Amino acid sequence: MRDLVPDLPDVVQLREELIDEVDGGRFPGLFLVITGTPAFFDGQQGARRLPPLAQRLATDFSTDPRFDSPRAVQLRLTGFDLPKLVELGATVRDLFAMGARHPERVASLVDDAYLSELAKAVTGGLGGQVGVAPRVFLRKLVADVLDRVDYLDGFDPRRDYRLTLSSSELSEVERNAAASTLRAGSADEVELDL
Incomplete structure (x- = not known):
């Protein structure tokens, strides 16, 4: 059973390959949503382990959230009011x-x-x-x-x-x-x- 579950580096690599395929235009019109915790995006065991993926996902959240681009690779989710x-x-x-x-x-x-x-x-x-x-x-x-x-x-x-x-x-x-x-x-x- 354990053989059916891929290791974390394999999963991250598969995710990177999928993003490459989407970026390359292989799936026209596909809107890809990847959710993750801050640990996935910023932690040592997450996207940072693969620098090309981390560079693609990098987004500057130090700016005013009112002017976030809806086409950015990461979207800032503000809390509900x-x-x-x-x-x-x-x-x-x-x-x-x-x-x-x-x-x-x-x-x-x-x-x-x-x-x-x-x-x-x-x-x-x-x-x-x-x-x-x-x-x-x-x-x-x-x-x-x-x-x-x-x-x-x-x-x-x-x-x-x-x-x-x-x-x-x-x-x-x-x-x-x-x-x-x-x-x-x-x-x-x-x-x-x-």
Whole structure:
């Protein structure tokens, strides 16, 4: 079984060969996305082990992030804030509406104001940590709100939907964020069963 798993240098070399092929025009129109941790890009065991690959992936992130080129070999991912979360929700809503049975209902009942309310509720349920909220927000938006608006004629999310977050649907990071909303502000707020 161990023979089936290539060594790390082999994987890095295969990745370099793939990038060479893409760069050489072998796959016209292909947009290649490689994700990695800072250790992959900057660590001794990552891309730096192969200088040609490291040179191709090198990107200067010391500049103002507002002016990053969307065509750079690496894209800087800035953290989520509430407006970006609402914008993401609007994009998902618009894509959902394109395939919905009742696109006009989806657009009118799940407007930007409602998306903002839902984003604030999800974020608040996760201790106000917007960076932890996108997965839960999108899950609630699609499964609990958009599907119901499209398939259940009488459903109005402002009237008929109340956000619930159960620990069974949250990741460990999300559960920790949710638990932070339950912490007492002072020793006087802690209730003890005596």
